[in-house]
Amino acid sequence: MMRSSARQTTLGMMRRVAVHEIRLATRDGRIRVLLVLVALLGAVALVVGQHHHAEREALIDAAQQLNRDQFIGQGERNPHSGAHFGLHGFKPEPALGALERGVDDYAGSFVLLEPHRPNMMRDAAAQDATSLARFGRWTLAGALQLLVPLLIIFLAAPSIAGERERETLRMLVAEGAPMTYVVLAKAAGVVAVVLVALIPAVVAGAIALVAWPGPLELGRLAVFTAGHAIYLAIFVFIALAISAVARTSQAAIVLGLAFWALAAVIGPRAAAEVARASHTLPTAFEHAQATLTLAHDMKTWTALEERVKAEAMARYQVTSVDDLPVNYAGIALDLQEQLDAPRFDREYGRLHDILLAQQATLELGAVVAPLVAVQSISTAAAGNGLEDQIAFWRYSEDYRRRMVKIMNDHMATNSRSTQGWDYKVGAAVWKLAPVFDYQLPTVREVVTRSLRPFGFLVGWLAIAVALCMHQARRLPRRALA
Amino acid sequence: MMRSLVRAELRLVWSETAFRIALLVLVIPFIFALAVGVLRSRAETRQLDALVAGAAANNAELARNITNRSYFDSTWSNLENPGVVGMYGYRALVVLPRLPLSLFAIGQRDVSPTALRITSHADPFRDRYDALQNARLLAVGAFDLSFFLIQLLPLLIIALAYGLVSSERDRGTLALLLAEPVRFAHLLAARVLVRGLVVAALTGVLTLLGAVTAGISLDGETALRLALIEAAILVYAAFWFALALAVQRLRRSPQMNALLCLGAWLVLVVVGPAVLNVSLTESHPLPSRTELVAATRDAQLASNQGDARALDRYYEDHPDLAKPEDAAASYWELYALRSRMIRTALAPLEDRFAGALAAQQAFVETAESFVPPVAVQSAISDLAGTGLARHRRFIAQVYRYHTTYRTHFEDRSLRNERFTAADVERIPRFVFEEEPRSDLVIRTLRRLGVLLLAVVALFVVAFRRADQIEWLLSKD
Numbered sequence: 001m002m003r004s005s006a007r008q009t010t011l012g013m014m015r016r017v018a019v020h021e022i023r024l025a026t027r028d029g030r031i032r033v034l035l036v037l038v039a040l041l042g043a044v045a046l047v048v049g050q051h052h053h054a055e056r057e058a059l060i061d062a063a064q065q066l067n068r069d070q071f072i073g074q075g076e077r078n079p080h081s082g083a084h085f086g087l088h089g090f091k092p093e094p095a096l097g098a099l100e101r102g103v104d105d106y107a108g109s110f111v112l113l114e115p116h117r118p119n120m121m122r123d124a125a126a127q128d129a130t131s132l133a134r135f136g137r138w139t140l141a142g143a144l145q146l147l148v149p150l151l152i153i154f155l156a157a158p159s160i161a162g163e164r165e166r167e168t169l170r171m172l173v174a175e176g177a178p179m180t181y182v183v184l185a186k187a188a189g190v191v192a193v194v195l196v197a198l199i200p201a202v203v204a205g206a207i208a209l210v211a212w213p214g215p216l217e218l219g220r221l222a223v224f225t226a227g228h229a230i231y232l233a234i235f236v237f238i239a240l241a242i243s244a245v246a247r248t249s250q251a252a253i254v255l256g257l258a259f260w261a262l263a264a265v266i267g268p269r270a271a272a273e274v275a276r277a278s279h280t281l282p283t284a285f286e287h288a289q290a291t292l293t294l295a296h297d298m299k300t301w302t303a304l305e306e307r308v309k310a311e312a313m314a315r316y317q318v319t320s321v322d323d324l325p326v327n328y329a330g331i332a333l334d335l336q337e338q339l340d341a342p343r344f345d346r347e348y349g350r351l352h353d354i355l356l357a358q359q360a361t362l363e364l365g366a367v368v369a370p371l372v373a374v375q376s377i378s379t380a381a382a383g384n385g386l387e388d389q390i391a392f393w394r395y396s397e398d399y400r401r402r403m404v405k406i407m408n409d410h411m412a413t414n415s416r417s418t419q420g421w422d423y424k425v426g427a428a429v430w431k432l433a434p435v436f437d438y439q440l441p442t443v444r445e446v447v448t449r450s451l452r453p454f455g456f457l458v459g460w461l462a463i464a465v466a467l468c469m470h471q472a473r474r475l476p477r478r479a480l481a
Numbered sequence: 482m483m484r485s486l487v488r489a490e491l492r493l494v495w496s497e498t499a500f501r502i503a504l505l506v507l508v509i510p511f512i513f514a515l516a517v518g519v520l521r522s523r524a525e526t527r528q529l530d531a532l533v534a535g536a537a538a539n540n541a542e543l544a545r546n547i548t549n550r551s552y553f554d555s556t557w558s559n560l561e562n563p564g565v566v567g568m569y570g571y572r573a574l575v576v577l578p579r580l581p582l583s584l585f586a587i588g589q590r591d592v593s594p595t596a597l598r599i600t601s602h603a604d605p606f607r608d609r610y611d612a613l614q615n616a617r618l619l620a621v622g623a624f625d626l627s628f629f630l631i632q633l634l635p636l637l638i639i640a641l642a643y644g645l646v647s648s649e650r651d652r653g654t655l656a657l658l659l660a661e662p663v664r665f666a667h668l669l670a671a672r673v674l675v676r677g678l679v680v681a682a683l684t685g686v687l688t689l690l691g692a693v694t695a696g697i698s699l700d701g702e703t704a705l706r707l708a709l710i711e712a713a714i715l716v717y718a719a720f721w722f723a724l725a726l727a728v729q730r731l732r733r734s735p736q737m738n739a740l741l742c743l744g745a746w747l748v749l750v751v752v753g754p755a756v757l758n759v760s761l762t763e764s765h766p767l768p769s770r771t772e773l774v775a776a777t778r779d780a781q782l783a784s785n786q787g788d789a790r791a792l793d794r795y796y797e798d799h800p801d802l803a804k805p806e807d808a809a810a811s812y813w814e815l816y817a818l819r820s821r822m823i824r825t826a827l828a829p830l831e832d833r834f835a836g837a838l839a840a841q842q843a844f845v846e847t848a849e850s851f852v853p854p855v856a857v858q859s860a861i862s863d864l865a866g867t868g869l870a871r872h873r874r875f876i877a878q879v880y881r882y883h884t885t886y887r888t889h890f891e892d893r894s895l896r897n898e899r900f901t902a903a904d905v906e907r908i909p910r911f912v913f914e915e916e917p918r919s920d921l922v923i924r925t926l927r928r929l930g931v932l933l934l935a936v937v938a939l940f941v942v943a944f945r946r947a948d949q950i951e952w953l954l955s956k957d
Contacts, residue, residue: 041752063771069777075786085781088774106592107616109770122606123770126619128593128838130845131859131869134622134759135754136589146751248576254739255612266510269624273517276618283528285535285596285610298558351613356617375621386617 005137011179014185021189024162025155035197042143043200046098049139050208053098060090063110064436072431076424080333083407086114089396089436091121094383095217096224098208100141102384105129111393115333116293116406118344121283121393140201141378144228145371147262149235151197153256156190156239158249160475165249169479183244183472187236194232219443220381223450227377230457234370235260237464244471244478250264264371269370271365275358282351290347295336304339308332309417321417329420330412337404348397352390359386366456373453373460380449383440387449395438403433486671486679494675500641504869507637507683510716515630515691518584521625522695525579525590525612532596532610536574536681543570544902556812563900564813567601574610575599575882576912577875580866582706585688586627586858588867591619595872597879599911601816601890603777605883626691627861629712630684631854635746641676642725643739645669666944669850673722684714702918706864709925713864716929716936717857723939730942753852761848765841773827780826784819792797799895817891824884831880838873845869849928853935856928863921870924874916882911 008266025031067088074085090110097104108121126133160183163169172182209221239256246252282290295301309321309328318324366373379385410432415423441449494500543560546552552560577595591614598608622628688711697703721742728741763948849855862868889909893900 037752044759048763052762059769059771063769063775066775067778070775070782074782076548077785086779090771102621103620106614106619110774124592124616125770127589127594128767128770129592130758130761130841131588131849131862132758132845132855134858135750135855136761138755142755150747222936250737250740254743257743261633266624266630268621269628270513270623272618273513273624276615280524281613281615283532283596283610283612284608285532285598287613288608288610297553298555299553302553302555333515355615355617359617362618362621365822372621379617386615389616 001202009175010181012225013175013180014188017172017182017185018189018192020160021155021186022192025189031154031193034151034154035193038143038147038197039126039146039200041138042140042198043204045138045143046140046201046204046208050098050099050204053093056097057093060093060109063088064092066088067145068433068435071284071433072427075116076426078421078423079407079411079425079429080115080330081421082425082430083115083404084467086112087403087433087436089113089392089399089438091389091392092438092440094388095215096382097384099139099205099224100378100382100384101137101139102382103134103386103389104384105137107389111396113396113403114316115337115404116295116340118291118348118397118400120287121389137356140205141224141228141375141382143201143376145231145378147195148197149260149264150257152194152232152235153253153260155193156186156236157243157246157252157256159186159190159240160243161246161249161252162243164247164479173476173479179472179475180469183240183468183475187240187468190236190240191233192207200301214376219444220383223443223446223457224378224381227374227450227454227457230454230461231370231374234460234464235459237461237468241464241468241471244359244468244475257267263369267369268362268371271362271369274365275361275449278361279354279357281358283355285343287347287351291344293336293340295340301332301336304336305329305332308335312417324417326417327412327415327419327423330408330410330415334408334412337401337408341401352393355386355390363453363456364452366460370457370460373456376453377450377457380446380453383446385449388441392438392443396436399434399436404436407433482853486667487675488569490671490675494672494679495816503637503640504683506640507634507680508687510624510629511626511684511687512631514624514626514720515584515687517696518587518625519621519691519695520583521587521697522579525583528612529576529579529596532574536572536598539572540905544905547900547902547905561899561901562813562815563890563893563898563904564601564892565837566900566904567887567894569600571905571908573599573886573908573911575879576913577872578866578913580706581695581703582692582710582865584691584695584697584865585625585710586862586865586867588627588862588865589622589869589872591623594876594879599879599883599886601820601887603781603820603827605879607642621693626688627858627865630717630861631858632750634680634684634714634718635750635854636743638676638680638718638721639739639742639746641680642722643671643742644729645672647727650950669726673726677722680718681715684718685711686848705918705922706866709922710861710864713860713925713929716932717853719936720853720932722940723936723943726943727939730945732929749852750854754855757845757848757852757855761844765837765844767837767841768830773830773834775824776782776827776830780823781819783826784822813894814897817894820887820891824887835877842869842873846924850931853932856932860925860928864925870916875913878911878913882909885909 025035067090071085071087074082077085088110091104091108105125110123111121112119122293160169162249163172227229238259239252242255242259243252246255294304305328307333308323312324312326312328312331313319313321316324316326321328357428363372363376366376376385380387407429410425410429411423414425540770544568547560552558556562557565557569559565575597579590579595583590591612594606594609594611596609596611598610599605600608602608620719688707692699692707699707724745725738725742728738728745731738731741845855845859849859859868863870
């Protein structure tokens with residue numbers, strides 16, 4: 001009974017402390033201004049992000065459909081020539097693209113799918129952007145990763161130091177409640193105020209979610225939310241730890257801002273430079289040379305055609321090309337694709353390995369800058385991270401090979417060698433090309449990919465909480481000194 | 482008097498541990514950023530040199546192969562056919578030269594094309610030859626000197642200057658200072674001057690050191706650009722010193738002044754540019770690249786359908802020309818005609834795109850006057866040769882060269898001319914035309930001039946009636 005009574009007293013004290021924290025924040029004019037600023041910027045980021053997201057999605061859907069219609073409506077041509085007209089694969093806009101832009105602006109928006117060669121993603125939005133884009137893009141994820149931590153620092157950093165300045169810390173200590181509980185209550189108060197600041201963004205997000213025509217992607221949203229929640233919690237406890245140590249509240253704020261600058265501004269960029277230097281990418285020229293089709297050399301190509309012709313004549317036991325029931329040119333074209341495929345897989349695989357190795361090095365920077373980890377989680381959840389770009393490219397390459405094979409095989413089996421390139425087909429054959437339908441990785445894949453960065457964030461949180469609690473336990477001695 | 486004040490202040494400041502720590506905080510990231518710039522520049526120079534050498538070797542071999550007839554005779558490999566040479570044989574390398582000072586600001590160099598191969602293909606940007614980039618690392622951002630100067634240097638200046646008056650007042654030593662036979666305004670000026678000179682000297686020395694380490698030859702053009710970069714850094718630093726001083730007019734505690742200055746930093750460096758970017762994309766949206774893709778395909782389809790008629794019409798219009806007798810020549814003549822039809826069809830859309838890009842650029846050049854970090858970043862990037870204006874100029878010249886190059890081979894294909902080894906030297910070459918130096922200087926001085934006005938205004942606010950004892954001694 002006594003223990004229950006003590007627990008109730010402690011809980012009551014914690015509630016008082018948390019409420020007091022909220023009252024202090026809402027009474028402080030500076031905090032009110034900051035709250036309004038964060039709320040406004042967060043909501044604006046979401047509304048603008050949603051507007052652009054809807055626009056891009058409509059544009060990409062229309063572009064993909066038009067692209068296919070143009071392919072089907074290209075008129076009567078030889079199947080291989082029709083394949084050369086090509087199709088474009090447009091990377092679809094992910095559902096959470098309104099919250100997080102990821103790497104999409106830098107990675108290219110579409111890829112040309114044609115015979116003989118895989119192509120790189122083209123026309124990244126960043127190459128048309130002005131110098132303003134180098135300061136960062138304004139999304140809800142950006143607000144959560146850069147701006148909300150600042151709000152937390154302004155709320156939490158003066159929290160304990162302010163009590164010391166006002167000499168109310170002694171009274172708290174004298175009440176007898178363990179200071180760890182007091183600090184946890186302060187953390188709860190800070191979190192409550194931050195959640196108030198995020199209400200406009202949450203409301204705007206809920207409206208957007210309800211209006212969203214596609215699947216709700218709640219699993220991805222949960223991963224996104226969890227990552228950012230842990231990230232922001234790190235700042236809460238680090239700021240409280242600083243507050244427990246700093247002599248004045250303003251000194252605590254300055255120290256907190258220094259941590260923010262390192263964790264969210266300097267650290268990530270420094271880590272990116274180290275990552276870039278750690279694994280060297282080839283130039284586009286070197287990569288293009290390594291992935292030249294064997295058909296690039298006409299002598300090699302002609303020799304291949306002759307070989308295929310001889311093999312076909314032997315298989316069908318004819319002595320003249322005129323008697324072949326198939327078009328050997330179509331067979332040769334398909335063989336060329338098959339012979340090139342392993343080299344393309346090897347070279348593009350090597351390229352992707354370097355890109356992922358650079359990213360892995362970058363993510364090690366999360367040891368110093370937790371922003372790196374939350375960005376990995378954010379982009380994974382939104383479906384626009386580096387892995388998603390690579391997955392999209394691999395789907396596109398697989399699609400390209402299927403589409404080209406269909407056309408080459410049709411030419412080989414539905415025409416004769418005597419017809420050669422004069423054999424023409426129309427819409428009925430063009431429609432045989434499968435629909436380009438890239439699907440984002442599943443939520444399970446997203447979670448698997450996010451495990452490592454979650455590990456970094458959880459590690460950070462554990463250290464932040466441990467530091468905070470350690471300083472909290474030392475508070476009574478400091479307060480009474 | 483001022484000299485002795487400055488000397489005294491210098492001795493005082495140097496003895497402060499906090500000041501020495503602040504300088505270390507300046508030097509270490511500065512050196513890191515310089516190292517990043519030097520390493521990237523060296524890598525890029527190596528890559529570009531290899532591309533240029535490779536292109537020269539390829540084209541020399543082309544001439545030899547034509548002379549020796551060492552080529553496989555087919556529609557797509559007969560090197561005496563101009564169509565083949567223009568599409569496959571000749572390596573027309575188009576490069577945006579890297580200026581020596583590009584190590585100071587990566588700018589657009591990691592996102593915009595800087596090295597391409599131009600062919601007779603409709604798309605001039607089909608064959609990019611520059612460095613491949615990691616989109617994730619691009620999204621994080623670069624740690625170059627421009628980043629350090631624009632985003633981090635202000636924090637350091639705020640740390641050095643936020644309490645020049647208010648901390649003396651809080652410590653109670655201000656009254657003692659006022660009792661000295663020296664005007665407080667002079668004392669304040671000496672304090673700002675010392676800190677400013679130390680920052681300026683350090684950034685200047687480190688910048689020069691970076692240039693020397695990178696092996697940059699300081700010829701006339703480069704020296705001028707470097708001097709202007711230094712001027713931009715000085716004016717930008719002066720802005721933040723002036724802001725920190727002006728804030729102290731509010732008679733708040735030193736810590737509150739620091740917070741206010743940090744708030745200004747947040748607005749100007751983080752929020753302001755992002756809000757400006759949103760305004761830009763809303764008010765001056767670009768046509769979508771997907772629109773260009775769709776239009777190109779429509780044009781290709783239309784040209785395919787007009788094939789036979791187009792060729793017949795062409796020979797009707799040019800009775801002096803003989804129709805080609807072999808299929809290969811026909812193929813390339815048709816290709817030439819088709820290319821012209823596509824180019825004509827796409828011209829309005831490409832013009833619209835170029836117009837929208839120009840409108841965006843004009844918006845930024847106007848709006849940046851209100852956001853000093855954006856103005857100074859643009860100035861430094863411009864001077865380093867990595868700015869938006871130079872890259873857009875390059876893109877425009879690429880389009881023009883592409884037209885010239887294609888026309889050169891299309892004309893020859895349509896005249897059914899034989900391509901010879903001697904013709905290799907007559908192929909038009911791309912030479913990037915830099916903008917007139919005066920345009921760059923005027924643009925830079927305009928940016929810095931506007932910023933200087935803000936600096937002067939802030940200093941006037943900071944020093945206005947700076948000797949007034951009532952203001953100095955009273956607190957908020």
